[in-house]
Amino acid sequence: MRPPAASAKIAVLGAGSWGTTFAKVLADAAAAEGEPTQIVLWARRAEIAQEITHQHTNTTYLAETRLPDSVSATDDLAEAVTGAGVVVLALPAQQLRGYLPEIRQSLVPGVVVVSLIKGLERGTNLRMSEVIAAELGLPDEQIAVVSGPNLAMEIAREEPTASVVACKDEATAEQIAALCSARYFRPYTNTDVAGVEIAGIVKNVIALAVGMCDGQQLGDNSKASVITRGLAETTRLAVALGGKLETFAGLAGLGDVVATCASPLSRNRSAGRLLGQGLTPEQTAEQLTQTAEGMKSASAVLELAHRHGVEMPISEAVVAVLTGRLAVEKIATLLLARQLKAELTGDET
Structure with a gap:
């Protein structure tokens, strides 16, 4: 199944343990379906981006876990986002709002933004989907959340787990769930964001x-x-x-x-x-x-x-x-x- 906006590119912003693991899940899910999907990680540190692209590992966060060849990385935020039909956010909750104006400049029409972030913004007490909506001006059907018992290292080792994709629009939730449905990662859908x-x-x-x-x-x-x-x-x-x-x-x-x-x-x-x-x-x-x-x-x-x-x-x-x-x-x-x-x-x- 293609990402929204008929794009063959998915951007994952944040190359920590969960962002990198989720990029692996997306790549493995696409490979299982025979879909030629490019997964681009954005890393704040250039050396991590280079290691992911050239060695296909992220030893800082995932030890020696091998990443699929379809996963590459960059330390250029605009480069990561440009042309992506799905943009996945795996950034620290208290830093998210600061990144969103730059992200907004590179979004394609119809993009779906997916939050992996489990935090509440201090000062506003807003949930991450609310921060995303406020800064990016996206409607509910273009914002999804992934949550559940998702310990990154276990998933990176391909130990079976289930998760939840939540979006107020059920069709979008189903679409994102299909994109991350791998042999070892089973997403369910929910409209209770x-x-x-x-x-x-x-x-x-x-x-x-x-x-x-x-x-x-x-x-x-x-x-x-x-x-x-x-x-x-x-x-x-x-x-x-x-x-x-x-x-x-x-x-x-x-x-x-x-x-x-x-x-x-x-x-x-x-x-x-x-x-x-x-x-x-x-x-x-x-x-x-x-x-x-x-x-x-x-x-x-x-x-x-x-x-x-x-x-x-x-x-x-x-x-x-x-x-x-x-x-x-x-x-x-x-x-x-x-x-x-x-x-x-x-x-x-």
């Missing part, structure tokens, strides 16, 4: 909390409780924003929470563990090779929750640690702090 994005955003904050439990050497009961109640508060926020309850029983909700909170490959869980061991947020960031989006988005999540009158005690506790208002060794007693009530009330989980 708000729910899928909120799930992907808040699960990073919950993973920080689980990591803090780990760093404090708390047991599996504690971590399971945080995961379960974290999913409940994520659902409350999403429903308040117009998301659908059923989204959270699926891959973008429960699936992503489990993967991100349980896996040592999770950046946010790893960051939480370092925080739980007593490192400051600054020291933690220095230890990581890539951004832990939960550390960047947590305050925006909480502001959004307060604006809509949604209780999020776990997110409250995480933000208190990140801002220095709470010593991490005291977090255990606050993670489940909420008035006594029935677990299920009929209007929330």
